[in-house]
Amino acid sequence: MNPVTVVADAKAIGYAADLLRQGRLVAFPTETVYGLGADASNPDAVASIFKAKGRPADHPLIVHIADIDSLGDWASTVPETALKLAAHLWPGPLTMILNKQPQVSLAVTGGQQTVGIRIPNHPVALALLKSFGGGIAAPSANRFCRISPTQASHVYEELGNSVGMILDGGACQVGVESTIIDLSGDMPRLLRPGQITSQEIADILKTYINISTPSKPTENRAPGMMEVHYAPSTPAMLCRVEQLPDKIRLLQTSGKTCGLLSCQLEISPTSQLRVLRLPQQAAAYAQRFYAALRELDSLQLDLIVVEQPLQTEPWQAINDRLRKATSA
Numbered sequence: 001m002n003p004v005t006v007v008a009d010a011k012a013i014g015y016a017a018d019l020l021r022q023g024r025l026v027a028f029p030t031e032t033v034y035g036l037g038a039d040a041s042n043p044d045a046v047a048s049i050f051k052a053k054g055r056p057a058d059h060p061l062i063v064h065i066a067d068i069d070s071l072g073d074w075a076s077t078v079p080e081t082a083l084k085l086a087a088h089l090w091p092g093p094l095t096m097i098l099n100k101q102p103q104v105s106l107a108v109t110g111g112q113q114t115v116g117i118r119i120p121n122h123p124v125a126l127a128l129l130k131s132f133g134g135g136i137a138a139p140s141a142n143r144f145c146r147i148s149p150t151q152a153s154h155v156y157e158e159l160g161n162s163v164g165m166i167l168d169g170g171a172c173q174v175g176v177e178s179t180i181i182d183l184s185g186d187m188p189r190l191l192r193p194g195q196i197t198s199q200e201i202a203d204i205l206k207t208y209i210n211i212s213t214p215s216k217p218t219e220n221r222a223p224g225m226m227e228v229h230y231a232p233s234t235p236a237m238l239c240r241v242e243q244l245p246d247k248i249r250l251l252q253t254s255g256k257t258c259g260l261l262s263c264q265l266e267i268s269p270t271s272q273l274r275v276l277r278l279p280q281q282a283a284a285y286a287q288r289f290y291a292a293l294r295e296l297d298s299l300q301l302d303l304i305v306v307e308q309p310l311q312t313e314p315w316q317a318i319n320d321r322l323r324k325a326t327s328a
Ligand code: TXA
Pocket: 030, 032, 033, 034, 035, 036, 059, 060, 061, 062, 093, 095, 097, 109, 112, 114, 115, 116, 120, 138, 139, 140, 141, 176, 177, 178, 179, 180, 191, 221, 222, 223, 224, 225
């Protein structure tokens, strides 16, 4: 294990909370992906997140909190919709965008008057939040526009020693970033799909959810809505399952080395073709998706081909990330 990565036991979590108090960065596991945390009330500490990630300063961060009672410390108004969703879905992979309290630093919100807030559902993240006692601003712990980390080793690959400490809590269970719902306007608006679907939210709120389709973003508020994101360095493309055998044959004859991320198709690897097969069930696929993409990306191949998964509701988040990973 590298020097900054530490098994997330109680002692390590206490030490990580001390580091946060000193304005240092701590990477920690959540149920979705690993986060790169800093004291959300310390603008200098927050600035170092942007530096470590190479992320532009106008891209807002999510503030992670330990309990619903602290929601009012960050949000100036907490609408009924937010309370309902919090009661049903927190702790969990849901981020709510609310109007910010005046004292919330613009460094956290990327200059906006709204703030993203979530209570993560992971014992290490919750213990860290409790031990620290305040809000932790944390984006995914990857370099800007790269694949999100779902294991501690991925964080080290991305950020190395620019982090004070990496708390190792094993592989993340959900595997894709939280669903983001904007509750700061008149109508709830889905900014980023995640494991919690827009239908689930609509059922709880008994209302229509405005889905900002990425093909016509109303504004570029969430970098997750940018067209190229979550992307491997290797060129990547999507291919429908029925077209895959021909596509692979063609690529093989061109002498290209390829990685295939398949789901339904069973195909044997060759010296030119590396195959990783993911589960056919959406949640299990999502859990392993980023690690698989990262593994293929590390092999210096000419191309990564991804079998297009189903276009149904449970696959919403995966299809969103796949579209962005393959749109370079
Ligand atoms: O699952 C997750 O959400 C993970 C874990 C670590 O919690 N975090 C994460 O953070 O994915 P990040 O920064 O990689 O993505 C957060 C997204 C960004 O697209 C950001 O623009 C959006 O949330 N966001 C944050 N605050 C916002 C705001 N006030 N208005 C609109 N979008 C906001």
